Amino acid sequence: MAIQGVALWPLVEWTFGTLMIVDDRLETVLRTHAAGKMAGRTQLRQLIDLVGGVPLSAWSTQHATALERIDSLAGMLSDEECAAVLRGTTHRSAVLVYHFAQGSPRSASAIISSARLPEDDWIALIPRLPTTARGFLRHRTDLGERVREVLSRLGVNDFLLPEPEADAPLQVAAPAAAAPEAEGLLEPQSAVPVVPEQAPGQAKEEGIGAIVRRIEAFRRKREERDAQSPPPRTDGVAPLLPFGDVHTPARKPPLFIDMRTDAEGVVIHAGVDPAGMLVGSRLFATDPSAPVNCDEDMASAFRKRQPITAGRLAIAGADHVAGQWQADGTPSFSRDSSSFTGYLLRLRRPIALAFTAPAAPQITPEFEADRLRQLLHELRTPINAIQGFAEVIQQQVFGQTPHQYRAMAASIASDAAQMLAGFEEVERLVKLESRALTIDTGEADAAAIIAQMVEQVTPVLAARNVRLNVTLPSEPVTVSFAADEVERSVWRVLSVIASSVAPGERLSITFEAQPDLAALTLTLPASLQRLDDTALFAPDATASAGAFATSAMLGNGFTLRLARAELEAGGGALRRDDNHLLIGLPYSAADHAAQTHAAPDQHLFAG
Numbered sequence: 001m002a003i004q005g006v007a008l009w010p011l012v013e014w015t016f017g018t019l020m021i022v023d024d025r026l027e028t029v030l031r032t033h034a035a036g037k038m039a040g041r042t043q044l045r046q047l048i049d050l051v052g053g054v055p056l057s058a059w060s061t062q063h064a065t066a067l068e069r070i071d072s073l074a075g076m077l078s079d080e081e082c083a084a085v086l087r088g089t090t091h092r093s094a095v096l097v098y099h100f101a102q103g104s105p106r107s108a109s110a111i112i113s114s115a116r117l118p119e120d121d122w123i124a125l126i127p128r129l130p131t132t133a134r135g136f137l138r139h140r141t142d143l144g145e146r147v148r149e150v151l152s153r154l155g156v157n158d159f160l161l162p163e164p165e166a167d168a169p170l171q172v173a174a175p176a177a178a179a180p181e182a183e184g185l186l187e188p189q190s191a192v193p194v195v196p197e198q199a200p201g202q203a204k205e206e207g208i209g210a211i212v213r214r215i216e217a218f219r220r221k222r223e224e225r226d227a228q229s230p231p232p233r234t235d236g237v238a239p240l241l242p243f244g245d246v247h248t249p250a251r252k253p254p255l256f257i258d259m260r261t262d263a264e265g266v267v268i269h270a271g272v273d274p275a276g277m278l279v280g281s282r283l284f285a286t287d288p289s290a291p292v293n294c295d296e297d298m299a300s301a302f303r304k305r306q307p308i309t310a311g312r313l314a315i316a317g318a319d320h321v322a323g324q325w326q327a328d329g330t331p332s333f334s335r336d337s338s339s340f341t342g343y344l345l346r347l348r349r350p351i352a353l354a355f356t357a358p359a360a361p362q363i364t365p366e367f368e369a370d371r372l373r374q375l376l377h378e379l380r381t382p383i384n385a386i387q388g389f390a391e392v393i394q395q396q397v398f399g400q401t402p403h404q405y406r407a408m409a410a411s412i413a414s415d416a417a418q419m420l421a422g423f424e425e426v427e428r429l430v431k432l433e434s435r436a437l438t439i440d441t442g443e444a445d446a447a448a449i450i451a452q453m454v455e456q457v458t459p460v461l462a463a464r465n466v467r468l469n470v471t472l473p474s475e476p477v478t479v480s481f482a483a484d485e486v487e488r489s490v491w492r493v494l495s496v497i498a499s500s501v502a503p504g505e506r507l508s509i510t511f512e513a514q515p516d517l518a519a520l521t522l523t524l525p526a527s528l529q530r531l532d533d534t535a536l537f538a539p540d541a542t543a544s545a546g547a548f549a550t551s552a553m554l555g556n557g558f559t560l561r562l563a564r565a566e567l568e569a570g571g572g573a574l575r576r577d578d579n580h581l582l583i584g585l586p587y588s589a590a591d592h593a594a595q596t597h598a599a600p601d602q603h604l605f606a607g
Contacts, residue, residue: 026050026066037076044073044085052091057255059095061328061346067099079106086110094121101133108133113140122147126154253320255349260332261342265302268342277318283327283345291316298327305331305340313347326350369434376423383423387416422554425562432565439570443588444483445476446518450511453491457498466501469508477511477518479585481570486585492563493522493574493581496556501525517573517584528556529579536576537561 029050034043047070051063074082086100087110100111112133117125123146126134137143137151258271261283270278281292284302298311311327329345393401393409401409431437451472461468479486501507502525510521528536538557560581564574573584 026062030062030066030069034073034076037081040073040076041081041085044070044077044082045089047073048086048089048091048096052089052093052096054093056094059256067095070099074103074107079104083107083110087114090114090116092116094125097125098128101129105132109136112136119144119147123150126150251320257321257325257347259345259347261345263340263342265343272321277321278315281315283313288314294327302343307331308343308345324350366434369430369436372430373427376427380420380423383416383419387413387420390416425554425558429558429562429565432562432569437569439485439566440482441480441570442482443478444481444486446479446481446486446520446585447473447475447477447511449483449486450490450509450520453487453494454509457494461498461501461507464501464503466503467506469506471508471510471512473512477513478588479518480588481572481585485566485570489563489566489572489574490520490583492559492566493583496559497522497525497528497581500527500556502527514584517586520583520585521577522581522583524576524579524581533576537564 026047029043029046032043034040047066051066051070054063077085083104083106086107091111091114093115094117097111097115097117101108108130113136122143126137126147127150134151134154137147143151254272257278259267259278260269262268265282265284267278267281267283269275272278282290283292283294284299285293286296286299287293292313292315294314295312298308298313301308301311308327308329311329313325313327315322315325325347326349327345327347329343331343332341333339334341390409390413392398394406394413396406428437454468454470454472458468497507505525507523507525508521509523510519512519512521536557537560539555539561560574567574567583567585571586573582575582
């Protein structure tokens with residue numbers, strides 16, 4: 001989303017209680033069209049700010065696209081306007097320095113003055129800069145000694161003199177106090193009268209004494225550098241000159257290489273130092289014995305002049321580039337004749353080779369349950385707020401509201417209430433499966449409760465021409481479940497069956513006494529009989545539409561899984577037996593002895 005070329009920043013996602021920041025700022029800016037110079041300057045500043053903080057190893061195709069956009073935006077502005085933007089945006093990107101150093105002197109000076117690079121990056125970058133761009137580094141006073149040595153070897157010696165101490169008093173130095181080297185420098189100024197008192201607005205360093213001190217400081221630093229040169233060797237051999245072969249740090253192998261090929265697949269440019277390690281190589285040979293070979297998919301894409309995605313490339317050569325690579329690239333064509341001119345490629349080390357994945361942390365079920373409860377808590381907060389505001393509008397708390405808006409607010413409040421009810425069901429299941437919640441025990445007549453629920457569901461099924469065969473005992477069956485718990489769990493199962501049954505089907509409901517449990521047997525509808533046990537209780541099963549869709553709003557599988565967890569938490573059971581669902585309810589302590597001998601040959605829940 002953008003307003004007049006100004007991007008609005010990251011999206012926020014939730015995953016299992018963890019706040020994830022999805023940084024899509026660069027993608028957002030690239031999607032925004034800059035209309036006019038003002039929007040162009042704003043977008044250029046944004047892109048410099050976003051790309052300027054990306055390390056070289058993290059550059060991707062998106063950052064290359066951003067660099068192309070930067071070029072087009074810079075073309076919209078004058079040289080001075082572009083330099084002003086570059087000068088006012090501090091960055092840490094060696095890529096930007098190298099890129100703009102190839103352009104106009106103003107842009108090169110601006111990008112170098114705003115760069116804040118580590119010393120190692122300056123040392124690696126300076127030899128690749130144009131001579132003019134190197135000269136702009138003379139005006140920087142924050143360069144380290146190693147960087148100054150590199151510049152000195154490349155012929156840049158006239159650095160900006162260091163600033164004097166801020167607290168040092170200004171004194172006019174007598175000619176005799178000047179060093180011999182400084183006397184010649186001060187001779188042209190001998191005819192200039194010395195002003196005894198400075199004007200209040202003048203800076204302290206305008207005095208001749210300050211200039212002398214700066215010259216002396218420069219001379220001392222030069223002597224210190226000379227003192228660090230190698231001492232004479234005792235064997236009569238002259239010491240090595242301080243060229244680049246002294247204390248050269250070992251280079252890190254690159255994680256990616258940009259290159260260009262010609263129409264024959266021969267590398268004509270490679271972004272690796274030295275480029276000769278790859279220039280001249282043929283990339284698209286499939287022979288495993290070739291020094292550089294690729295897989296068949298990459299070779300086929302080359303023959304068809306198609307883009308290359310995740311091609312496999314093996315290079316046998318210098319250690320710096322040898323090994324397995326992953327290649328991505330696009331074909332390029334001539335603008336004049338539309339003839340194929342080659343490929344623009346980026347090689348990356350495979351992820352398995354470039355990075356070592358950390359060991360997966362041990363996550364316990366209790367930890368997962370706690371994270372899910374935290375997520376539900378975080379989701380309830382905004383939904384509660386939405387529901388509250390919707391009710392305020394629907395009830396016209398702050399004044400009259402059009403009926404259309406009241407109807408919309410009522411619908412929103414209803415949806416929010418259903419979502420909150422669903423969250424409660426999910427949290428209940430999580431607590432039951434993690435043993436953080438227990439079921440209220442008591443005594444209830446299960447036969448009477450089931451008969452009442454069958455009476456409620458019969459008219460709905462009769463309207464769909466569903467034939468229902470019900471067998472219930474005439475005597476009370478007392479179970480050690482609270483009445484509301486029996487009603488809640490059994491109703492969940494009935495709602496799934498009633499919402500899944502097709503018109504004209506036959507169903508049977510049988511409740512009878514077993515030796516250990518009171519057993520309720522229900523016929524599965526044909527749509528559920530086709531599912532295996534795993535799919536039947538899967539939490540992502542889709543709820544059927546109809547009168548009972550609200551009861552199974554999170555899916556039939558989730559509802560059955562929740563009912564099973566509730567029954568098992570109270571000592572009961574829910575399982576599948578071929579084309580039937582069996583619900584077992586434990587007897588109360590008073591009736592257990594009597595019911596044990598009621599049906600000695602029936603053991604539906606055995607095993």
